[in-house]
Amino acid sequence: MERFAGTFGRWLMTPIILVLIAIGLYYFLRRIGWKHRQAMGFSLISPWVIGFLIFTAFPLVYSLFLSFTDYNLFNKPNWVGLSNYKWLFTKDIEFWKSVKLTLSYAAITLPIGVIGSLLVAMLLNKKIKGVGIFRTIYYLPAVLPEVAVALLWRLFFNSESGLLNYMLQPILKLFNLGKPDWFGDARFVLPAFAIMSIWGIFGTNTVVFLAALQGVPRSLYEVADLDGASAFKKFWNITVPQISPIILLQIIMGMIGALQVFTVAMFVRPTSAAGKFLNQLIYERGFTQLHMGEASAIAWVLFIIILALSLLVFKTTPAWVYYESEGMN
């Protein structure tokens, strides 16, 4: 019980302090002319603002600062300018391999995830008996802890006696191939991760799409039916535009998730010949090699990549995303 005491005390103190700050903030804002409800509103969100400033905004700036330093956790950070970046881009052999691997992984798993979950959601959208039970089952994959999932994958992909190679036996025998060493052989690592991403179709993604689909007014389909539209036409001209904001959400979130693979990679331990994922690299450089500056630099590169890709996706949205508020043809 002793180990809880300190934290518990501080956990009790934190809201008290936050409330005091909120109250103080309220009076301060009123002082400078804000109306009652305005000041109240801001005070209400002040805990988030404080958390954001301390643990998001400041770390963001600080990590940028660290990326220009040489820092090993024990001594003071040491300014080195752009040399971390220079090193990463020109001399570090693991870096580009990691970028390539991470991007390839995202490029392969994102379409599988988005399209797959959309298709499955469409399947569940039909009038079937016991849709509730199926919805539950389809959500289950999200319930397992990441660690357990990663371990199950290790067993599944085990080359000697894993389920996958067992199921592939007939095909392997046909082509006279040996059992693939999924995580030991560099060639099979990406395909293995691609297969794993199929599992990710289920869970939250499918359910979110399902909800979006159920939000499309039936009347639109009925009108299309009257016009004799084919199933594909209905899908392309009604469904997709109607749920396009959600598709956008899934693409962005999926991309971010894919680029941040960590737990699975750590537990499955694929051969390093295939490269390491960027997040793994960050962790290793920072905590194993104690090159925190370098690790921060890699993290920022990852961040920029995500931003750039997101912006790219957003730029395409006028062509295919329709917002209800803007009206529709």
Added chain:
Amino acid sequence: MKKMLTGVLSLILVASILLSGCSNGKTGADNKKSEKKEKATIRLATWAGADEAKELQKIIDKLNESSELYKIEQDSNPADYDTRITTQLSGNGGLDIFWVSAQRASQLAAKGAMLDITDKLSSSDHPAADVSDYFEASLQPFKKDDKLYGLPWLEQPIVLYINEDLFKKAGVPIPDDSWNWDKFMDAAKKLTIDGNGKNAAESGFNAESAKQWGFTVNGWPPAQMFVWQNGGDVIAPDFSTSPIDSPEAMEAFKFYADLINGPVVPKQQIIRDRGFDTMFKDQQVAMFMGGAADNLENQVKFKCKVCEVPAGPSGQKATFGDVLGMGINAKTKNPDAAFAALLDLTDAIHHWKVMPPRKSLATMDEMNKLHPERSESMQAIINSLEYAKLYRYYENYPDWDNIFWTQLMDPIVNNHGDPEKLIPVVKPQLDEKLVRK
């Protein structure tokens, strides 16, 4: 309004004082403790698993009883040990002494995370504080600029464990002092037997149906050992270069690659799935290179003998010596108690594990006293200690090692990499890591 404001501000002031008081509370209590001249609680972190931790606790209990200065509390956590102690050491976690691998020691000592004990050692008469009694090589990872930051409690050379029963069955003579790579390969071939009973030296041998292998390797034993046996090196003594491209080193890497890809070693998949040392224990592998401390000969159900590892082609003997030690947190609040605990515990471990890195203890007499159950193996082990070498650790050794493994060894071990093609590419990459701070 003003009253409200001042009221609120003073509340915040009071709250922050309380909060800072909260976090200082613990240290306040500690200060009181040492003032009362009670035994200081010394927290020890180790990587011991459940069984080892139990044995260690017995030793600690004895030490705690007899000491007036300290009370050691064991905190054993094998998972991700290195990262854990790094975070604990960089924080104010209250860690006092900790087990540390040679590689980590040189890294942490260089970064100032470990306490400088040079002076404490020279002014102590404890037998374990006699620096000259230690094998010079074993102290290397704990030294920086001629100052000592920790003490080793183990140096174990790699030895060759053989399954005598399988040797007899195959009609292969037990290894002797004349064993070199060639004789080793000969024996390994004769000990690799396929489904039809043919061994790898005979024609008609079918590698696919092998049921027993002469040897096993999966990155362990380290290739460096073979390089040394052939007279080469992977890091120059002055750290100026990584001479993996010297003809001696090249030959050694090729020998290593041939071992892995040849018939005498099981496929890496099989090793991964069935377990590296499990296969030796299950008698599927006839020869196994492991640490002297592994004590395999007393764990297996067959007749197992400990021999020295084969020498290189020209008869040069070399083996890898793994060093493990202990250090004191530079931020410890009880340096004197921690030092006393360090000495006593180190000495105790010297008498517990094989082999102590001390000249006075690493003799046949002492070892026979301490480990009678291993008396047959002792000669081989003590001999091995004579020519055991460590890696050349330095501050950024993990960086170098990372490249060495991911760019050279992993491809060789897991992907049929060709040393001749890989080495010219990897050498400059390794050199970079030597130069870079």
Added chain:
Amino acid sequence: MKNSKGKMIGKIITYIIVIGLAIIILIPFFWMISTALKSDADIFAWPPEWIPRPPQWHNFADAWNAMPFSKYLSNTLFIVILGMTGEMISETLVAYGFARFDFPGKNVIFFILLSTMMLPFHVTLIPTFVIWNKLGLVNNFDPLVLRSWTAWGPFYIFLLRQFFMGIPIELDEAAEIDGASPLQTFYHILLPQIKPALLAIGVFTFKGYWNDFLGPMIYLGDAEKYTMNIGMYFFMGGPNEPPKWNYLMAMSTIIALPIIILFFAAQKYFIEGVTFSGLKE
């Protein structure tokens, strides 16, 4: 005529696929339990064994007793309870602020909040660690629970805001006329209206803290403070020791069980919670 036959076939195919996929989803769960019940020798049997004979039920107890999991359980519960409480209280209040109040910069701030969802956690990982380090709170539970009070779940804030905005403002106004303060309106009028959302968020946050691995791994150095996920790591073995698969799967089953049970119990509201956020405004 043709139409209804086609429809029938269509329906049958749909059912087949849906059930087929459901089976595929359930296979890993089945396999997890199956592996947990195997003895060491059976785990890598070829061909793979579906039902171990005989099932080693004692593996569950053995795995639990192999490490101090009771202690790890209380550690995990400690984190979960403190985290959930802090988050639910702070996030509902913050969402209320965004939903019902107008103030200068509100939209900008909300946009920033949304964009933090896109931030990869590794960019802030190291500085956050350094901050906690300087505060002397590394190797403690604090980094895992204190921030719950600062509403660190942007997704939940977003969700709650949507729900609040779905409640007619007339209810608030009526309460105001009756003399209720904003906080009273919040507690007596709004909160009861969004019970499904609260339940959903409760289950989500529970899952988040219960399953968290990275946080405890980085911040909990003491074996005393391990959570169940970290404790399970012990069975992973080392460089020369293969993992103890049956124990790993047994513990995974045990760890997954509470969530599955919780989920089944709150299922209806749960899905509603997820789906509502997906709906357009």
